[in-house]
Amino acid sequence: MISRGERLANYAVLALFAVIAVFPVLLILQTALSNDQIGGGGSFHFENFADAWDQGHFGSYLRTSIVVAILVVGLSTLFSVLAGYAFGTMRFRGSEVLFYVILLGIMVPAEALVIALYFDLRELGLTNTLVAIVMPQVAQSTAFGTFWMRAYFRGSSREVVEAARLDGAGHWATLWRILVPMGRPAVTTMIVLIFMWTWNEFLIPLIMATDESLRTAPLGLAFFQGQYTSGTALLAAGATLVALPVVVLYLFLQRHFIRGMVEGAVK
Amino acid sequence: MQVSSRGPGEPRRVAYLYILPALLVFGLFVLVPLARTAQFSLYEWNGLGSSTWAGLSNYRDVFTEPQLRGAFVHALVLIVFYAVIPVTLGLLLAAAMSRAVLRGMGFFRVVLFLPQVIPMVVVAIAWRQIYEPNGPLNDVLRFVGLDSLARPWLGDYTWALPSVGIVGTWVGTGLCLVLFLAGMSRIPRELYEAARLDGAGPFREFRAITLPSLRGEMAVALTLTVIAALKTFDLVYVMTSGGPGTETTVPSYQVYNNAFLLGRVGIATALAVVLTLIVFVATVLINRVGERGER
Numbered sequence: 081m082i083s084r085g086e087r088l089a090n091y092a093v094l095a096l097f098a099v100i101a102v103f104p105v106l107l108i109l110q111t112a113l114s115n116d117q118i119g120g121g122g123s124f125h126f127e128n129f130a131d132a133w134d135q136g137h138f139g140s141y142l143r144t145s146i147v148v149a150i151l152v153v154g155l156s157t158l159f160s161v162l163a164g165y166a167f168g169t170m171r172f173r174g175s176e177v178l179f180y181v182i183l184l185g186i187m188v189p190a191e192a193l194v195i196a197l198y199f200d201l202r203e204l205g206l207t208n209t210l211v212a213i214v215m216p217q218v219a220q221s222t223a224f225g226t227f228w229m230r231a232y233f234r235g236s237s238r239e240v241v242e243a244a245r246l247d248g249a250g251h252w253a254t255l256w257r258i259l260v261p262m263g264r265p266a267v268t269t270m271i272v273l274i275f276m277w278t279w280n281e282f283l284i285p286l287i288m289a290t291d292e293s294l295r296t297a298p299l300g301l302a303f304f305q306g307q308y309t310s311g312t313a314l315l316a317a318g319a320t321l322v323a324l325p326v327v328v329l330y331l332f333l334q335r336h337f338i339r340g341m342v343e344g345a346v347k
Numbered sequence: 348m349q350v351s352s353r354g355p356g357e358p359r360r361v362a363y364l365y366i367l368p369a370l371l372v373f374g375l376f377v378l379v380p381l382a383r384t385a386q387f388s389l390y391e392w393n394g395l396g397s398s399t400w401a402g403l404s405n406y407r408d409v410f411t412e413p414q415l416r417g418a419f420v421h422a423l424v425l426i427v428f429y430a431v432i433p434v435t436l437g438l439l440l441a442a443a444m445s446r447a448v449l450r451g452m453g454f455f456r457v458v459l460f461l462p463q464v465i466p467m468v469v470v471a472i473a474w475r476q477i478y479e480p481n482g483p484l485n486d487v488l489r490f491v492g493l494d495s496l497a498r499p500w501l502g503d504y505t506w507a508l509p510s511v512g513i514v515g516t517w518v519g520t521g522l523c524l525v526l527f528l529a530g531m532s533r534i535p536r537e538l539y540e541a542a543r544l545d546g547a548g549p550f551r552e553f554r555a556i557t558l559p560s561l562r563g564e565m566a567v568a569l570t571l572t573v574i575a576a577l578k579t580f581d582l583v584y585v586m587t588s589g590g591p592g593t594e595t596t597v598p599s600y601q602v603y604n605n606a607f608l609l610g611r612v613g614i615a616t617a618l619a620v621v622l623t624l625i626v627f628v629a630t631v632l633i634n635r636v637g638e639r640g641e642r
Contacts, residue, residue, distance in 0.1 A: 090444045091451075097440075098458040101521050104473035105461065107483065111476065155372075163369035166362040173359075178366065185377045187630055189578050191599050192623040195606045195616055196383035197376070199394065219376035222369050251361060280466040282581040283599070287607070298468040302585050305472055315472065323469040330464045334457050337464055342526060342567060 108323075111316035128317035137292070138318050141300030142325075145279060148296055151214045152278040156221035157271055163222070164229025165255050169241070179230070185223040190216070194287045201288070212288040213296070217281060221274045232266040233259065265336075272333050273340040279326050297322040388617035393610035405617035414593050415618065418601045419625075421508055422577055425597065428512025429519050429576035434568050437523025438561070441531050442553050452528070459521030471585035474514045475501065501587050507594045511586060515579070519572045530564035531557065566637025573629050577622065598622045 113124045133139040166172070167179050193216060201207050236259055244254045260267065285296045295303065301322045308315050330337050388405055392398035409415050462470065477484050478500040485497040500510040538556050547555065580599035583589060589596035589604065596604070598618055606615035 087449070090449055093440060093444065094449070094455045094459075097521065097524065098455055100517065101459050101461055104470065104477060104517070105465070107476060108469070108473045159369040159372060163366040166365035170362040170365075171359055172362040175362070178370065181378075182369070182373060185373060187623075187627055188377060188381060189599075189619075189623055189626055191578070191580075191602045192384050192619040193377060193380040195602065195612065195619060196387050197380040198606075199387075199612070200380070200383060215372065216376045216380075219372045222372055223377065226369055276464055280468075282466075282468060282584070283603070286584075287603070298466045298581070301466075301468050301472070302581075305475075305585065316476075319469045319472045323465050326464055326466065327461075330461070331457070334460070338456065338460055338525065341463060341522070341571070342529075 105323075108316045108319050111313055112320045114313050114316075116313040125313065128313045129321065132314050132317040132321060136304055136314055136318050137300060138297070138304075138321050140293075141295050141297045142321060144294055145297040145325075148210070148213055148217075148285075149275055149278045151210065152217045152221060153271055153274050155214075155218045156225050156274055157267070159218070159222045160225025160229045160270065161255070161260060161267070163226040164231075165233050165259070167226065167230040168233025168236075170251075179226075182223050182226050185220070186227060188220075190220065190283050194284055198287050207288055208290040208294055210294070213285050213294065216284050216288075217278055221277065225270050225274065228270045229263075229266070232263050236263065268333070269336040269340040272329065272336040275329065276326055276337065384616045384619055387612055388620050390613050392612045394606070394612050395610075398613075401613055405613040406621070408614055409617050409621055414596065415601055415614070417593060418596045418598045418618075421595065421597050422579070424508055425512050425515060425576040425579055426573055428509070429515035429579075430569055430572035432516050433519035433523045433572055434565065436520055437527045437568065438558075438565075440524055441527035441561075442549075442557050444528065444531075456525050456528075460525050461521070462518045463522050467581035468585055470514060470518065471582050474510075474517075475586055478510055502591050504591055504594055507587055507591055511579075511582060511595050514582060514586075515572075515576060519568075519575070522571065523568045526564045526568050527561055530561045534560045562637055566633055569633045569637075570630060573633065574626060577626055577629065 112128055113126070114128075115125050116128075163182075167175060197212075197216060198207060201212050206212050240258060240262070241254055244258050249257065280298060281296070282298050282302070285294070285299045286302075289295050289299060292300075292303075301318050304318055305315055389401060389403070390398040391401040391405070476482055479485070480497075480499045484500065488494065488497045498506065500506050503510075534556065539552060542552050542556060578599055579597045580603070583595055583597050583600045584603075587595040589600050599622065602615045602619045602622070604615075605611040605618065
């Protein structure tokens with residue numbers, strides 16, 4: 081047992097670090113609700129969000145981000161489940177080598193892909209398209225997802241699979257009717273991580289989206305702040321809008337975020 | 348016919364169909380670009396006209412041009428801020444709290460981990476505001492009478508890089524603390540009690556029990572934070588654009604800068620290849636050390 085004093089000291093340390101962790105977040109929120117114009121009344125200025133949405137074009141940036149996130153999460157989840165199933169439960173020639181190649185791909189930083197990819201896609205007239213923004217992220221997320229799903233399928237109970245087979249279920253039905261529903265926690269964690277990485281991705285859209293119409297939310301925010309001095313209510317309101325979806329998701333699914341980042345520490 | 352020892356026992360060849368989409372997208376958007384990056388790095392090209400064979404001269408430039416070499420030096424400094432300080436701080440704090448079973452840890456875990464999920468661009472904007480000449484940091488310094496220390500942090504030749512680094516410390520410390528506290532809760536209490544019966548002080552307890560037990564967690568924390576430091580881009584792009592002068596340039600920023608602003612695609616891709624190799628070596632080394640401890 082520890083003393084009362086020691087317990088209090090522990091809480092004090094935790095509280096101090098908690099305050100440091102939230103301070104910048106609260107600063108942005110406070111600025112977002114503050115009054116830029118001289119003479120305006122009231123204490124909370126929610127109209128800043130409306131202004132950021134319209135005048136700051138954040139509505140359009142967020143829409144692009146949502147489309148990109150849906151495409152990346154959807155495609156890479158599908159590809160990862162399929163590939164992870166094969167790597168985790170089947171034996172085939174070359175499986176080891178192929179898996180290690182994919183594992184290596186998890187470590188490759190985007191910097192080593194996007195430059196060459198930009199110039200090659202430009203030749204094909206594909207820069208400044210959704211394909212150019214989405215597919216490189218699908219590829220990187222699929223590398224991680226395959227690794228993640230393989231671990232789940234390897235650990236899945238073989239008795240269940242055998243039983244399904246005795247019931248006459250083929251490999252396709254076994255996957256979708258038994259293993260995927262059973263593995264919902266693993267799949268959810270993967271989806272949450274891929275969503276966060278996609279939403280926060282900056283370098284790929286920066287290089288691939290050459291005009292404003294395809295700017296994702298973080299990209300739009302970066303360009304917006306280039307035009308205004310920092311500390312303005314409109315900029316802070318924009319920053320809040322950009323962070324909001326991922327922070328809200330985090331508050332609801334924090335276990336998945338933390339577990340995923342801790343266990344999937346390869347990316 | 349060979350019987351597979353595990354798996355649903357379906358025809359093995361169907362596996363290739365299952366991995367086909369993943370391999371296709373991976374090949375087209377990772378392997379091919381990676382190979383093209385390596386190829387580009389051997390040429391001199393401005394991104395528009397014709398290119399000329401350059402052999403390994405781009406790589407020579409990466410290691411000899413002061414501005415490019417400087418970017419790697421800055422990355423090393425950032426590793427101290429992103430990885431060394433958070434891991435050390437996390438270890439010390441976790442060790443100090445090891446004896447307590449605290450209630451409300453769930454709440455603290457959520458708050459401490461929060462910096463990890465916020466988009467880096469948003470983080471950069473928040474910290475830019477903190478560092479403003481009339482921002483909260485200088486306000487506090489002036490309030491406590493340290494007016495002489497107040498300065499435009501991100502415009503200061505000496506302080507710009509550490510100021511960027513502190514943001515990395517902010518992002519990483521909570522992660523390390525959460526990881527280590529979780530790891531410590533798995534260490535059997537009896538170990539500590541036995542050590543205490545043997546007359547071990549807090550320092551020996553830490554060295555003999557806490558540190559070895561947290562090897563795995565340390566490997567995870569170091570992998571995440573060191574790679575984050577090496578790949579820093581968003582933060583520098585938004586906070587300083589590499590300035591003042593070239594005081595805060597980092598490898599990723601120089602990749603972008605050389606490819607798209609300076610028209611030196613060969614140099615940019617050579618830099619990217621070197622950065623990739625460094626990331627590989629760092630990942631493998633950290634995990635080697637982590638694994639060795641678990642045996």
